Amino acid sequence: MIHGKYIVEPDETIVTDLNSQYTFTIAPDVRLDKIFDAIPSNSIINKGRCGIGGTYLEIKADRNSIIVIPTNAVIDSKCFDSTGNLLENHYVVRGKVEDFNFAELREFMSDDTSFKKIFCTPESLGKIAKSGYPLELLHNQWFILFDESHSTITDAYRKNMLLAFEYFFQFKYKSMISATPYRFSDARIQAFDSYTIRFNDFIGSIEIKSTPYVIALLHTILTSPDHFPSRVHIFLNSVKGIANAIRMANLKDCAIFCKDDTKNMNELDELRGYFKAKPEQDSFSKYNFYTTKYFEGWDLEDKNATLIVISDVNQLTLRSGISNKCVQALGRNRSKSHRLIHITNDRAVKVFTHFEDIEESTFRTAEDVINHYNAHIHNSTNNDFPADEDIERSVEKYCDKVTSTKEVTLSHFKVDRIINGNYCNQEYNHLDYIRQAWEKSHYKVTISKNYVPKIPEIPLRMKESHKVKLMVEYLDELHNNSENVENYSSMQDFLPRDLGYIIEYYNELGSDVMKRYNFNINQMRDLFRKSRNNEAMQYVAEEYFKTHRNANVSTSRASDTLQNLYVKFGVMKTKGAIETPKKASASQLQTIFKEVKRTKVDKKYVWRIEEK
Structure with a gap:
């Protein structure tokens, strides 16, 4: 098996008792195959930017590989051609255990196909270990790559994702790669050699649009289509928020990319027709919306597109980490983008705690909670009383599987998730920290403060x-x-x-x-109708004068003409909840015209208008 090595000299090398650390400085358009002949084993690679060819490098490597990727949607984009056919020497592992064809996988792994590439999500990695293929061969003759390795920490809602590490560390040849890497606390990963890619120029320009009310500002952008020469791709991690944005802007030419489940489809309601199974050229529209399922890992080819990511400190689902999730989202396009925009607000608090300090305090807390739990379990076991379920729940976020009869040990990966969440959350403390997060990711940043008024929240039952x-x-x-x-x-x-x-x-x-x-709604309604009537009466007067000028008109005909004109020009009764036309009478001519003559002709009253 090839083990991978760099083929250009690093700018900086630091060798310690623990590992070796290499730094390379390159132009933004250089890809990883110009730096490595293959991904080095037992390494963690900070590739610096999205779309630099990390997955591609492993696909082309002359060795059998297991490539672990965050989502099935991303796997589809790597493993199937445009017609939906699986690429040569590729195999995809997914699906429920009870439905999975272990024999077929085992046969693929054992046949004489050269340089096999197996793709799976972290949750499906265990299926490979349980396929019946000899574990000694698997662990010693296959290379495993955790692609987008940061997602094991940033996707904290995926509880089973961390189980993949139980299998990962059994491989002799293994590596992790990401454009937005996380500093893992596990000693086994800290012993990996590290490779960091830096750039001698900006990889792009980003506009930070700061506003207290991000959805309101998004609306002003969506209703300005002339600002965008091509498609717009909006990363908004809220199906409800996406649906509201489409409804408010009355968008018709749009597509929605999110998880296909009942909850999301119910949220979209009449908009579910805009749902698309996966992002590809044939499914794009003028406006394209993505939840976090599509923030990373797939390639967009869309010249002159505008990419927008939305953050809001007031909504948990919209507090995606800038230095990982937001950077990943705006890094999707492999063609030159027209604009990259981050719409966000901040807490206006100039407080930022160093990563190391957050890490230290979080581990102290975790150890204290675990010690307390283990002492409680020890006492409950020895003294024959049931363990407190509330104490059990409090310790779950810091350790591996919790049982009511067994002491637990700290999970570095679970604690890492807490540390990452707390560290990234404070990026939103101040606009300066938002700017710094983008600058550290090699973007040229411009900031504008955008005024939009606060949208009122109006409950249905409010007076x-x-x-x-x-x-x-x-x-x-x-x-x-x-x-x-x-x-x-x-x-x-x-x-x-x-x-x-x-x-x-x-x-x-x-x-x-x-x-x-x-x-007062009733008084305003009456005033509104009266004001509108005053305007409408000008048209009534004009029309009546044209029809009956210098003519003797009977009372009934005058009334009928006025009534028809009231209906035509919307002259309404000023009182009453139901809007109905004002009842006309000939005598009202005296309030409409200055000179009205009322005389008798053949013993009947007639009305004559000689001037307005």
Whole structure:
């Protein structure tokens, strides 16, 4: 088996009793096959940027390989051609254990195919070990690569992912690679040689758009299609948020890439027709939305595309780590992008704790909790009383499998997940830290502060006048800052559609009048109708005058003409919850015209208009 080595000299080499550390500085367009002949064994590689050819290097390596990749969607993009056929010498391991064909896998591993490449997710790695293929051959003659290795830590919601490490360390030849690596605390990984790729220039430019209300700002962007010459790819880790963004902007040419499950489809509701199975050329639209399932690991080929990632410190699912998940998302495009945009807010707190300090305090806490739990288990076992379930739950996040009768030991990988979450979370403490996170990832950064007003939250059961008050305050802020708000008029779309008539009242009456009447919906309705009637009556007068000028018109005909004109121009009764046309009478002509003559002709009253 080839073991892999570098083929250019590193800029810096540090040799310690623990490992060797190599640093290379290259141009942004150089790929890994110009640095290594194959991925070195027992190493952890910081490849510096996405799309530099890490997976490709292992696929082309003259050795049997197991390539562990975070998601099946990414595996599909690596293992199948454009027609859906599995590539030569490739094999994909996935599916439920009870349905898996172990014999077929074992046959593939044992046949005379050269340089086999088996792909699996971390959760499926155990199937290979249980296939019946001789473990001695597996562990000593196969190379295993943890691709996008940071995901084992950043995807903390995937509990079974960490089980892969039980198999990983049994291999003699193993490595980990990522564009956004994590500093693992496990001593076995710390003993790996490290290879760090740096660049002699920026790998791209990113616009950080800072705003308190990120979804509102996203809306102004989505309603400005002329700003984008090609497609737009939006990384927004919330199916509900995606659905709301599409509805608010009234988008039609769009695609949604997320997990295909009942919960997500119910959330999309009438938009589920926009769901696409996987991101590929035939499935893209003008606007493309992705949840975290597609933040990393796949290749986008879309020249002049705009990529946007959304963060919000106020929503847990939108607090993706900048230095890993956000960098991965905006690193998808293998063609030159038109723009890279990060829409975000921050806590405006200038506090940042060093990684080492977070690591030390987290491990102290973990050890203390574990010691407390083990003492409790010891006492419950010796004194024959049941273990406290609450104590069991408190220790689960720090250790491996918990039972009520056995002491536990610390899991470095679980603790690493906590450390990573806490460290990345503080990147959002201040705009300066957000900028630094992108700069450390070799991006040229520009920052703009973007004003958008806060979108009011209006509960269904709120008192009507309170709803009106919130809406008027929002509309006032929009109106007073119209020069600073891009797509000013479209921002009204964030207000509840069933209260759209309040916008009409606001535009007709103005906020001062609405405030004067304490936002009383009935009084404002009456004032609104009266104001509209005043405008409409001008058209009524014009039309009536054209029809009956210098003519004697009977009372009934005058009334009928007015009634038809009231309906035509929307003259309404000012009172009442139900909107109905105002009832016309001939006598109303005296309020419409200055000169109205009422005389008797043949013993019947007639009405004559000689001037307006």
